[in-house]
Amino acid sequence: MTNIMVVDINATTVYRIKKILEGIPVDIVSATTMYEAINRVGNLQSILDLIIIDVNLGPEDGYELITKLKEINPNLMVIIATSLNTRKSFVRAIRVGANDYILKPFDDDYMKQKLISHIKFIDSAKTLPSTSQKQIDTSIYNSIRKAVRENHELLIGLILVYNKKNPAQPANNVRDIALIKGLYRDIENSLNLEDEVFSYSNNGFVIVLHKKSIHMKTATIELYKEICESYFFNKDIDDFSFEIEFINLPNEIDPRQNALSILAGRIEKNMG
Known part of the structure; x- marks a missing residue:
């Protein structure tokens, strides 16, 4: 209603x-x-x-x-x-x-x-689905534990979408939230069965890609850049842009570190 x-x-x-x-x-x-x-x-x-x-x-x-x-x-x-x-x-x-x-x-x-x-x-x-910070942290923790236990690598990614005129202002109206979170379905369709995507606040996504080596990182970033660019082009959206970062565990950081905080820090620096 x-x-x-x-x-x-x-x-x-x-x-x-x-x-x-x-x-x-x-x-x-x-x-x-x-x-x-x-x-x-x-x-x-x-x-x-x-x-x-x-x-x-x-x-x-x-x-x-x-x-x-x-x-x-x-x-x-x-x-x-x-x-x-x-x-x-x-x-x-x-x-x-x-x-x-x-x-x-x-x-x-x-x-x-x-x-x-x-x-x-x-x-x-x-x-559109929403995910609490606790759910995201729990899923990442469980994914890292599984990777360590089974001795395989994984990629964890963060995509933040922002208004070009005011990058610090998160989406706070219905139109912006719907447009940004509409990306969820396109991202979800790109995943393998075992991979996961979560809504992150009102303007982002966390992606967990299991059994993905560091050698796949560059191609993965390009894939999600293409997904975001195609989505905005097809929706005729020109007032938003995005930043993408992926990190490989265990090659780039210690599994005990907070991968999401590191990703957010890198994106903040890129937007800087």
């Missing part, structure tokens, strides 16, 4: 959007003023996914409202639907973190196509 709030002084907009999304599993609430919208988001912040807002709210500033709503819930996806068709309004939309800008009057079929696309992103972000 996707939870949507429509903020518009015109009640007709709410009615149209409800009709457009009829039969699709969504729950829609509405607000007509800044106070009402802030109050509703405050009450629903744990479940609200998407806001459709006309920034032309009479005497109130819709862009200021978006900023306030994102302070309450930074994960909100925001779609602006307005008749304001100026460069200034587009620029302000980008600055406040809007995910889409749709001009009124809008065509119902066009709006439906847009909304369904965004709802799919939201659903994807909700259903």
